[in-house]
Amino acid sequence: MADPTEAVAVEEKKNTQTTEEKKNTQTTEDNSNTTDDETHEDTNAEETHKSFRDLGVTEVLCEACDHLGWKKPTKIQIEAIPVALEGRDVIGLAETGSGKTGAFALPILQSLLASAQRLHSLILTPTRELAFQIAEQFEALGSSIGVKTAVIVGGIDTMSQALVLAKKPHVVIGKSFRSHREPFRTECVNSDVFVFQVDKILKVIPRERRTFLFSATMTKKVQKLQRAALQDPVKCAVSTKYATVDKLQQYYIFIPSKYKDCYLVSILNELAGNSFMVFCGTCNNAQRVALMLRNLGITAIPLHGQMSQNKRLGALNKFKSKSRSVLLATDVASRGLDIPHVDCVINFDIPTHSKDYIHRVGRTARAGRSGKSITFVTQYDVELFQRIEALIGKKLPAFPTQEEEVMMLVERVSEAQRFARIEMKESTEKRKRPKAGEEAADDGEQSSGVRKKVKGGSFRGRSKRGR
């Protein structure tokens, strides 16, 4: 399977290892006695001064980190990288936005440098979007060593994906099978077998391999996977089991179910100028709310599993490039997505699995930034909300709102809801009878027939409370 001729760049870099790097490798070896513990909990003060070089990361990859503006490693990187470089299996537990991707990508790239090999690693992610994001991270870190990646996910032409695979990339990134919604995040394997089902994969990949498992939450399913897939792993935990980050201001708002749309519009208006990720429980609701908001002049776009993969990526890119300020998403966007400019996460529909709460709110306040989350709690959600508070070990404050002001929006919001219903109906009809060569407008961007008809026009630019 090794194909040295095709991995020239990787091989060349390997041969240019400097004395400095050799010294660094030695440092890791010297430290190896301290990494034998089964569990590495948190870091001490002096570790926060460590550099990537101190962790044993090779010079060319240190330069890549530098290029990305990563001045020093994060806590999980400090804990996990040396252990992974030693060749151990790793379980990495750290809060959202804490740099877990780098914690497994750097050791994988370094191992690739040491033995240039096609189909060197397989990364499994819980969502398609995360698969693309991880590929970008590998390419950013590995650009100077010529690393080749391939993303293999559903919803994209299988023939073109087969062609990409046939070129034997170094790293293959795919979404794990639907039944494994839990964040089985990374598998580092030396194999050219690739099937999208974890149990099946485990049966066919070589026993002789290294496996990394990274997540912000440890669930029973992840523990089961750990037993099935990892060998004598070292657990690197740098956060308490279900912690949310300190710089995240978390609020809830207790409201009657029938006024959810009005409260959403009111908050978006009040915090205008921010970027929002709004989580909905169903694809239908994400679509409906996006259309409703657009009828009020708010630049909203949906992202859910009933959209084609092209539209999903398109929606994400529009939100990433800030041409849309509100992303209405289902849980396809709750795990791992790294969009630094997200200021506020709104749980429009409360998550039914409380651990999803941690992943959703973790889309803001990433990498040391601050952020805000607001969870809508209706008369039907009290128990679920109590479970969330119990999980994160915190009582959340109420988000202050003026009920009278929200109620003043009822008429305009009702009209926007009515138009949204018409648009939903139109697009369902279109989907049933698509014209030749026309892709179904599953992000609703084209359904502008009734837009801007809501009295009172746009809501934008009426911010009362800034960031």
Ligand SMILES: Nc1ncnc2c1ncn2[C@@H]1O[C@H](COP(=O)(O)OP(=O)(O)OP(=O)(O)O)[C@@H](O)[C@H]1O
């Ligand atoms: N050492 C570092 N210094 C500065 N920024 C970093 C460093 N490592 C990673 N980052 C940045 O931090 C952000 C979050 O990283 P990443 O997406 O890997 O977090 P995560 O822990 O995987 O989050 P999640 O649990 O939500 O998946 C990214 O923008 C990444 O580029």
